[in-house]
Amino acid sequence: MKTPVSIVVAVAAFAAAAFAHAQVPGYGPPINLDTAKKVAAGAAAEARNNKWSVVIAVVDTHGELVYLERLDDTQVASVNIALGKGRTAARFKRPSKALQDALAGGGAGLRILQLEGAVAVEGGVPVIMDGKIVGAVGVSGVTSEQDGQVARAGAGVVK
């Protein structure tokens, strides 16, 4: 007997959703200063290699500041934006790009604008150690995609 396509699709979608949910890491202990500095150094190296001026903010699991540096000549607005992106990634346990994508989808995606304090712009990425979220890094100063690239370079320094 052939399985109806609709049932296959429904099962696959359910499995994918369940699997995706199982992927969200739990919170670990908040990032310490030494680790935060390493993350920022990784991000700064990526920015410098590309000659980008950015603000790099590292926050703990609560979204509170642990470390920040502003590379020379970065636009002033980027201080608060980088902080906002980092907070978003920590407090929503996902890259801020996920919120950007949901918003860009339009329709019901517009509800993202109602989430107080959420910065739905790419550039904030959770920092994960031993499978747990210990904080996040937020970057602002160039295009969102470039900010995201710098942030991922920073977060990628720790495992």
Place this chain on the structure above:
Amino acid sequence: MRTRPALTLADVKKITSAAEAEAIRNKWNVAIAILDDGGHLVGFVRMDGATPANADIAVQKGRSAAMSRRSTRNWEERIAAGRMAVLKMPVLPVTGGLPMFVEGECVGGVGVSGVQSHEDEQIAQAGIEAIGASAERRTGA
């Protein structure tokens, strides 16, 4: 057109290193914030053991000092002397924030929070000295 000095990231790192070293020397855990002369954050370090509240307070002290070109001790003392109106000003009147003057120009401020206020200020002072800055505008020589 006149020229004036401005903080670079290299300066910021000298300040945070010196301030952190002073804190470590005394076994203090603090948050240290460096602001430019417009009150915008250019550097920040929160040592392990400093609280999230310290993070917020250090930034506020540093911003108050940078933007008012006065130590936050100055504002705290004015209130203690009876000038209650200062409470309506956009400054945090708690000792621990210092402006930074270089060649007579204010280039920003340093705010520290985590230990007793005068100790916070001690750490901030160590920081600003690392770039040869003074907490007061010097006139003349």
